[in-house]
Amino acid sequence: MLRRLKFIGALGVMLLMALLVSAEQRFPPPDFENGYSLPSTSTPAARQLWLQYGDTAVFLAALGTAVWLIYKKRSRRGVFWLSLFSLAYFGFYRKGCICPIGSPQNIVYGLFNPGYAVPLTVLIFCFAPIVVALFGGRAFCAGVCPQGALQDLVLIKPIVVPPWLEHALGVVPYIFLGAGLICAGTGTGFLICRYDPFVPFFRLSGGTFILTFGAAFLLMGMFVGRPYCRFLCPYGGLLRVASLASKWRVRVTPDTCTQCRLCEQSCPFGAMREPPSPETNPKWLRAERKRLGWLLALLPVLILAGAWGGSKFSPTAAQLNPTVALAERYARQQIHPVEYGLMTPEALSLQRAADNPAAILTQAADLRRRFALACALFGGWVGLVIGVKLAALSVRPSRTDFEPDRGACFACARCFTACPNERVRLGLAPAAQGAEPL
Amino acid sequence: MDAKPPEDSAVTRRQFLRNGARLLAMTGLGVAAGGLATRSTGAATVWQIDPAKCLRCGNCATKCVLEQSAVKCVHAYAVCGYCQLCTGFFAPEPNALTTAAENQLCPTGAIKRTYVEDPYYQYSIDEQLCIGCAKCVEGCNRFGNGSLFLQIRHDRCLNCNECAISRTCPGDAFRRVPVDHPYLLKTTSR
Structure with a gap:
């Protein structure tokens, strides 16, 4: 250390002399006499813009192909090969970092930070799968999403997730979406991208935590179909809502359902729904209606309670923001100084705060105000999600056939060939003798 | 609650709600995309x-x-x-x-x-x-x-x-x- 200080001191003297000579540069660039020419600094170009538009074209083409394979061809094999292509292209070739899952964050970040212009490609990646879902369900999840394709590949022995667990975990994507969006809106960071478990696999490198997280999901994915898509993916949550209003839907049977229940086992994602029994007890019906009424009345209460609870969390949540965290560390440092090592990131950032404390503190105060609002909104959102989930559980389904649930169905096309009527249509099985389809 | 639609009726209540929701969502997406596209530079x-x-x-x-x-x-x-x-x-x-x-x-x-x-x-x-x-x-x-x-x-x-x-x-x-x-x-x- 002493040696180092002596060295620094000696250099300081040298420096001072150099400064007297040249105010612009400590050591003026030499005039070479032997004809030496200055090399230029190399600047390898970033990925060309037209290639990015190429990615968008591939993406739109893949979406279109997925819809065609699911509705026109009704081909699981086609969807499977398309998803493998997407895994190779968007996953391993593009390293998973041009994907719609994180794009709602960019949109929200763009809305609240006027300095950031949302690139056109991001707009298309965000909105195109939602538009497709509004007409044809989650075709994106089935054929285009590399994360989904990877989970589909590792699935070997799907087990049935009990409905209570399925429904309880089903609200997690929406809560995660809310958290991701408030973090993006306040400029804190892109949580959804940070905790994407499969992108490190596409890149073939990553931190210990995220690799463990990803490995856990892949292991789980061997026995639970698409655990990330069902229980965490926030974009999947958006598509789920969008496909509730879809114009066309995946139908297992090409004509009439014989209620044979064969399709029920073909769905590894627990999306197949049994039709409710046609004879209904008017007494139950009244009780159900009453429950639904109560739950709908409870909704505003849940939202308000959530908003109140959320606002309580805002000081803690604000610390997620690096600027707020730095401001607080700086304020603490004034009272209880902590020694940080020389040239460590902590010491350097504190130095930056100390150079211009007013800027950091006002920025932090502004961010805290933003967080107060954002956390109240987030709490209200959590209340709304839970309330709507409870209410949705009390709505009686209106189906007469075995059908995949509109929202939960990934449109993977597995169930088609499980249906005996479809097998007859494809000529894989002889038409039923004697027994007419119902 | 609602039974199977009669053959001649074009839309059931749920279908109507669904169509409305889809129309609303499309309008919302259009407005959002339009608003953001005017601010978007196009350049990545x-x-x-x-x-x-x-x-x-x-x-x-x-x-x-x-x-x-x-x-x-x-x-x-x-x-x-x-x-x-x-x-x-x-x-x-x-x-x-x-x-x-x-x-x-x-x-x-x-x-x-x-x-x-x-x-x-x-x-x-x-x-x-x-x-x-x-x-x-x-x-x-x-x-x-x-x-x-x-x-x-x-x-x-x-x-x-x-x-x-x-x-x-x-x-x-x-x-x-x-x-x-x-x-x-x-x-x-x-």
Whole structure:
């Protein structure tokens, strides 16, 4: 250390002399006499813009192909090969970092930070799968999403997730979406991208935590179909809502359902729904209606309670923001100084705060105000999600056939060939003798 | 609640609600996309380090999602003083001003020192070896002209939506720049 200080001191003297000579540069660039020419600094170009538009074209083409394979061809094999292509292209070739899952964050970040212009490609990646879902369900999840394709590949022995667990975990994507969006809106960071478990696999490198997280999901994915898509993916949550209003839907049977229940086992994602029994007890019906009424009345209460609870969390949540965290560390440092090592990131950032404390503190105060609002909104959102989930559980389904649930169905096309009527249509099985389809 | 629709009725209540919801969603998406598209530049952006804000903390070497960081040291030759005693190249108090390993500051020996003419030496970076630790950048900026600085190399960078280094940068030096001007090169020593 002493040696180092002596060295620094000696250099300081040298420096001072150099400064007297040249105010612009400590050591003026030499005039070479032997004809030496200055090399230029190399600047390898970033990925060309037209290639990015190429990615968008591939993406739109893949979406279109997925819809065609699911509705026109009704081909699981086609969807499977398309998803493998997407895994190779968007996953391993593009390293998973041009994907719609994180794009709602960019949109929200763009809305609240006027300095950031949302690139056109991001707009298309965000909105195109939602538009497709509004007409044809989650075709994106089935054929285009590399994360989904990877989970589909590792699935070997799907087990049935009990409905209570399925429904309880089903609200997690929406809560995660809310958290991701408030973090993006306040400029804190892109949580959804940070905790994407499969992108490190596409890149073939990553931190210990995220690799463990990803490995856990892949292991789980061997026995639970698409655990990330069902229980965490926030974009999947958006598509789920969008496909509730879809114009066309995946139908297992090409004509009439014989209620044979064969399709029920073909769905590894627990999306197949049994039709409710046609004879209904008017007494139950009244009780159900009453429950639904109560739950709908409870909704505003849940939202308000959530908003109140959320606002309580805002000081803690604000610390997620690096600027707020730095401001607080700086304020603490004034009272209880902590020694940080020389040239460590902590010491350097504190130095930056100390150079211009007013800027950091006002920025932090502004961010805290933003967080107060954002956390109240987030709490209200959590209340709304839970309330709507409870209410949705009390709505009686209106189906007469075995059908995949509109929202939960990934449109993977597995169930088609499980249906005996479809097998007859494809000529894989002889038409039923004697027994007419119902 | 509602039974199977009679053959002649075109829409059931649920279908009506669904159509309404779809129309509403499409309108909303259209308005949002239109609003954002008018503000969108069309041009994509990439991450870059502002050398004026960089504090040379060393995070760039370890926080990148790539095993070999996409951040490398680059050299603005026009700013360089071609010093014989380069404080970016030599460790503090070197035994001798030679390229022997014990005299070098760079942990991977990524800086090549070549003689130009007395008393000037050229220093260039071997990007295969550079890990982006900023030790030389610190040496050069503290005592020299500051011609060495860190830049994200776009032949390596994956352009993550959220740069993993930027989140830990103590100088807040990372920002997105237009893809057609992807470098923030130094032209003066400050």
